[in-house]
Amino acid sequence: MTALLELQDLKVHFPGRGGRSAPVTRAVDGVSLTIHQGETVAVVGESGCGKSTTGNAALGLAPVTGGRILFEGRDLATLRPAERRALWQQMQVVFQDPVSALNPRMSIARSIAEPLVINGWPADKVRARVDELMELVGLNPDQRDRRPTALSGGQRQRVVIARALALSPKLVICDEPVSALDVSIQSQILNLLLRLQRDLGLSYLFISHDLSVVRHIADRVCVMYLGIVVEEGPVTEVFAHPHHPYTRALISAIPRPDVSRRDRGSRILLKGDLPSPLNPPPGCPFSTRCPKAMPECSAARPPLEQIGKDRQVRCIAPD
Ligand SMILES: Nc1ncnc2c1ncn2[C@@H]1O[C@H](COP(=O)(O)OP(=O)(O)OP(=O)(O)O)[C@@H](O)[C@H]1O
Ligand code: SF4
Ligand SMILES: [Mg+2]
Known part of the structure; x- marks a missing residue:
């Protein structure tokens, strides 16, 4: 399989307020x-762990402090601006909130057409492409003149997806794409994303805090904690046998209405809050909340180590 997007030791540090001596926020820290082409990789973790910043950096929406971003093997930092812009057309984004993503004064056809118009498509081709995109995402082209306010939340997210697909990207970064929707609508949108992937060969970077959603949609999962990846691997394997204590805790918290309370196993409650990325704990960043923490955990940040064929875990005493 071809590697479509590769992040290599990506760092995004935001400068602190109050001059050079102010502590930086290590939003993404390596x-x-x-x-790969046709694959869905999910990024999961608590609020503030750096999921969106990771996606935004790939899209050029967050400043890269260190590391490399490669798209089809080409390092974005070494490209001329025009080449980089052309490459970013291959990467589109769907954010959580379709209300703020759409201009309420524009018809949905105009919203979907925007990237085509900006790229100089002639009017007749724009109209045909908009109709095609609306049908692709399950919207009736007869609704083209409606405003977003006349649509349901799910329909609005379909409009956002249609716009993201206008220029036929290879990768779509989905940042919590169903979190703002009712549960009944969530599965419709997830199934739409799966169908589009099958029909168009799309790849997704799927950012979510909801592990049930990730289990439904992703092939691989990266678990993030305080700006770093603590575990990575195929979804089925990571969910069945989590190696990192943080992953175990996240998975133990997934609601399982299909399983009796007795068989669900006990939920692992983590003590304390996520530490601030302004001042991460020394050594293993999870040490302040880890049920297995030992004095040696605070000595140095554990490396991300290969376990088996295609799993990685960052812990000195993995399960
Ligand atoms: N533009 C910015 N300037 C300064 N700090 C920022 C900026 N954007 C994000 N941060 C900080 O970086 C850290 C990571 O934020 P990010 O939005 O990537 O987290 P997240 O995992 O997407 O969280 P959520 O689940 O709430 O969306 C947070 O501490 C956040 O406050
Ligand atoms: S390195 Fe130590 S503190 Fe960190 S996850 Fe492993 S056992 Fe817990
Ligand atoms: Mg986010």
Whole structure:
């Protein structure tokens, strides 16, 4: 399989307020991940762990402090601006909130057409492409003149997806794409994303805090904690046998209405809050909350180590 997007030791540090001596926010602090063509890689973790910043950096929406971003083997930092812009057309994004993503004064056809118009498509081709895109995402082209306010939340997210697909990207970064939707609508949108992937050969970087959703949609999962990846591997294997104590805790918290309370196993409750990325704990960043923490965990950040064929874990005493 061809590697479509590769992040190599990506770092995004935001400068602190109050001059050069102010502490920086280490939003992303050395993330490596690879997405192959046709694959869905999920990034999961608590609020503030750096999921969106990782996606935004790939899209050129967050400043890269260190590391490399490669798309089809080409390092974005070494490209001329025009080449980089052309490459970014291959990477589109769907954010969580379709309300703020769409201009309420524009018809949905105009919103979908925007990237085509910006790229100089002639009017007749734009109209035909918009109709095609609306049908592709399950919208009736007769609704083209409606405003977003006349649509349901699920329909609005379909409009956002249609717009993201307008220029036929290879990769779509989905940042919590169903979190703002009712549960009944969530599965419709997830199934739409799966169908589009099958029909168009798309790849997804799928950012979510909801592990049930990730289990449904992703091939591989990267678990992030305080700006770093603590575990990575195929979804089925990571969910069945989590190696990192943080992954175990996240998985133990997934609601399982299909399983009786007795068979669900006990939920692992983590003590304390996520530490601030302004001042991460020394050594293993999870040491302040880890049920297995030992004094040696605070000595140095554990490396991300290969376990088996295609699993990686960052812990000195993995399960
Ligand atoms: N533009 C910015 N300037 C300064 N700090 C930022 C900026 N964007 C994000 N951060 C900080 O970087 C860290 C990671 O934020 P990010 O939005 O990537 O987290 P997240 O995992 O997507 O969280 P959520 O699940 O809430 O969306 C947070 O501490 C956040 O406050
Ligand atoms: S290195 Fe130590 S603190 Fe970190 S996850 Fe492993 S056992 Fe827990
Ligand atoms: Mg986010």
